[in-house]
Amino acid sequence: MAEEAVPGERDRLQAVVFDVDGTLVDSERDGHRVAFNLAFEEAGMPDRWEVERYGELLAVSGGKRRLSHYFEQQGMAEEEREELSGRLHVRKTQIFMEMAKEGEIEARPGAGELVDELADAGVRLAVATTGSREWVDPLLDRLFGVKRFEAIVGGDEVPRRKPDPSAYRMALERLGLPAAAAPAIEDSVIGLEAAKAAGLACAVVLNDYTRDQDFSAADVVLDGFGLPNDPVAVISDPHGLSPPGHLDLDTMRALVAATAPTG
Ligand code: XBP
Ligand code: MG
Numbered sequence: 018m019a020e021e022a023v024p025g026e027r028d029r030l031q032a033v034v035f036d037v038d039g040t041l042v043d044s045e046r047d048g049h050r051v052a053f054n055l056a057f058e059e060a061g062m063p064d065r066w067e068v069e070r071y072g073e074l075l076a077v078s079g080g081k082r083r084l085s086h087y088f089e090q091q092g093m094a095e096e097e098r099e100e101l102s103g104r105l106h107v108r109k110t111q112i113f114m115e116m117a118k119e120g121e122i123e124a125r126p127g128a129g130e131l132v133d134e135l136a137d138a139g140v141r142l143a144v145a146t147t148g149s150r151e152w153v154d155p156l157l158d159r160l161f162g163v164k165r166f167e168a169i170v171g172g173d174e175v176p177r178r179k180p181d182p183s184a185y186r187m188a189l190e191r192l193g194l195p196a197a198a199a200p201a202i203e204d205s206v207i208g209l210e211a212a213k214a215a216g217l218a219c220a221v222v223l224n225d226y227t228r229d230q231d232f233s234a235a236d237v238v239l240d241g242f243g244l245p246n247d248p249v250a251v252i253s254d255p256h257g258l259s260p261p262g263h264l265d266l267d268t269m270r271a272l273v274a275a276t277a278p279t280g
Pocket of ligand 1: 049079080081
């Protein structure tokens with residue numbers, strides 16, 4: 018017997034899975050980058066990552082992997098670079114946690130408003146990030162209240178980091194939801210690839226580091242979250258969702274409906 022479609026169920030928004038770095042928070046240029054540089058300085062190293070160079074290094078996800086890739090470019094032998102990257106990353110994480118605690122890392126404009134709107138409507142919240150839980154949880158707590166996120170998957174909990182889909186798959190598993198019910202919100206092409214590979218629909222909120230990347234696979238692209246009184250440009254809208262200059266509950270609902278599996 019053919020499976021009966023449950024009207025409204027197939028296209029119902031049940032959760033949203035957020036990326037953290039660059040999406041919920043503006044953390045890379047004035048956050049992680051600064052923390053990496055302070056770790057270099059403390060270790061007596063001359064290396065400093067300038068704004069543009071750091072943008073290139075963001076192609077490698079995960080802070081420790083990013084360090085190792087950088088030292089590999091400098092021709093450092095594997096054993097030495099693994100040891101040094103590990104050591105520097107421990108210190109960088111402490112420095113970044115301190116910065117987060119001091120309130121130096123802020124939510125992106127409109128992020129908190131969307132989180133509130135979703136939560137008020139009973140939409141469940143989750144996080145799939147490449148960052149480390151050591152700083153992710155306290156930062157989310159300070160900015161949004163960590164308990165509001167039912168599932169948080171950090172980079173150190175998955176076998177492979179984004180663009181691998183592991184983090185998104187694990188978030189869905191913890192939510193107990195199919196991909197069709199829980200779209201992602203990302204800022205980068207690495208994150209978009211990860212979400213898509215796990216079967217999630219994906220909205221993209223651009224930032225300065227990611228605006229020139231190829232988002233042709235995204236389901237909707239906005240120039241930030243936007244706010245009702247401070248709208249942003251809609252960069253691409255292949256499903257005709259018509260966001261009202263900001264990413265809101267209705268747009269996320271329409272996104273799920275437009276990308277619902279058929280048959
Ligand atoms: C974020 C990352 C992270 C941060 C640094 O990517 O790649 O590595 O840059 O954090 P995404 P850690 O937004 O796609 O999750 O040093 O804790 O790795
Ligand atoms: Mg990101």
